[in-house]
Amino acid sequence: MKTAEIPRPTLERLPLYYRSLSLWREQGIITVSSVDIGRDVGVNVVQVRKDLAYFGEFGRPGVGYNVEYLMDELGKLMGFTTETKAVLIGAGRLGTAVVSYGGFKRYSVKIAAMFDTDKEKIGTEVSDVPILDMAYLPQFLGENEIELGIITVPSLAAQEVADILTANDIKAIWNFAPVSLQVPEEIKVRNEDLAVGLATLCYFLNKEKKDAP
Amino acid sequence: MKTAEIPRPTLERLPLYYRSLSLWREQGIITVSSVDIGRDVGVNVVQVRKDLAYFGEFGRPGVGYNVEYLMDELGKLMGFTTETKAVLIGAGRLGTAVVSYGGFKRYSVKIAAMFDTDKEKIGTEVSDVPILDMAYLPQFLGENEIELGIITVPSLAAQEVADILTANDIKAIWNFAPVSLQVPEEIKVRNEDLAVGLATLCYFLNKEKKDAP
DNA sequence: TAGATTGTTAATCGATTAACAATC
DNA sequence: TAGATTGTTAATCGATTAACAATC
Secondary structure, three states, X not given: OOOOOOOHHHHHXXXXXXXXXXXHHHOOOOEEOHHHHXXXXXXXXXXXXXXXXXXXXXXXXOOEEEHHHHHHHHHHHHOXXXXXXXXXXXXXXXXXXXXXXXXXXXXXXXXEEEEEOXXXXXXXXXXOEEEEEHHHHHHHHHHOOOOEEEEOOOHHHHHHHHHHHHHOOOOEEEEOOOOOOOOOOOOEEEEOOHHHHHHHHHHHHHHHHHHOO | OXXXXXXXXXXXXXXXXXXXXXXXXXXXXXXXOHHHHHHHHOOOHHHHHHXXXXXXXXXXXXXXXXXXXXXXXXXXXXOOOOOEEEEEEOOOHHHHHXXXXXXXXXXXXXXXXXXXXXXXXXXXXXXXXXXXXXXXXXXXXXXXXOOEEEEOOXXXXXXXXXXXXXXXXXXXXXXXXXXXXXXXXXXXXXXXXXHHHHHHHHHHHHHHHHHOO
């Protein structure tokens, strides 16, 4: 199995290509070129070809890429075809927004349950996902083969939740709380930090003001 | 005014340093070293020093950085001290989650109003931000000096919203819809795409499965 | 065949890390 | 002074872009 190390920037562009492909597929388009993909997602054409070539040779010179085939291959290689079981902790506004996100089905991620401490919420459900009592989390993780934990609790509670997750064999954490989590290094953490996006926009807006008279 | 070009990766780390500093300030800590910051946010110490040095010399050899002073300077340089006025379009789950995000105050971003087409929602408010009729958006943009538009509508409506925003003098767009927006190049767009984070996590989880027997 | 487009090798560009003198 | 820590220059590393032969 070809497990060459994929550069991080490449890895982050692949989902964009994948989405672009899925839109073309919906339109019934059979073949696309790297130029088509590049223009759609705003990436240099050579970059697109190079990114795709990390995994193998999917295209045909003079023709392009078969949409259906490329999607299948990308999906397999990225792990979008095997189901990933997840739990989400923190059924507040952010948590319910995340759980309603349409992307989970596309990537075969199944949120088995949400957890919260609020008695009002426990027992209800959001987007067909039940909200369970936080106290039941360790047991639930033990009984179900959950690989991914999604943290949408307030910052102060995030580390504590991360500790429970890592103590119960979770493999990866998708963290929406704006804190640096301390976890064992074999656990993969992805921080989804709104501050980064907002701050960079502020920077550019402010720079314009400075540069203009 | 020193407007040297800041590398993109540096720009994205600065908000993390800023947050780290704000936590120390809360604890009453006066001085920190690049080692402290680096360990907290998970970045190489030399990287931290180099990043900070792009803006000027803020530290003292043998001593470190004054927390209060460094925050002030970073805040000024990043544009966190001048108020940025924003509107948010799409008062669904995602929109209400975003509007309740605590970071806006920290970065002096003021969401003046939310917009939606749902008559049930129009006239109500979320986190003290009023929800107005979408039809009123162009007029509102004209009458108020809004610089930033936040898009939290479904994918199909996103381009249309972007068109209204750009036609009415918006400077930057924070886009949460998973689509590639076509906008004039002077408009700064930041895509906040959950697919990227989810997909990279899927990739790592899947890789483990493959690598393990 | 001619035109289009891929995949790859080489060249460029940019970011990170290492080394170290300067400073407190 | 000795130890700590900064800011900067040089060396390394990695990613992007350009050039081009191979293929349909």
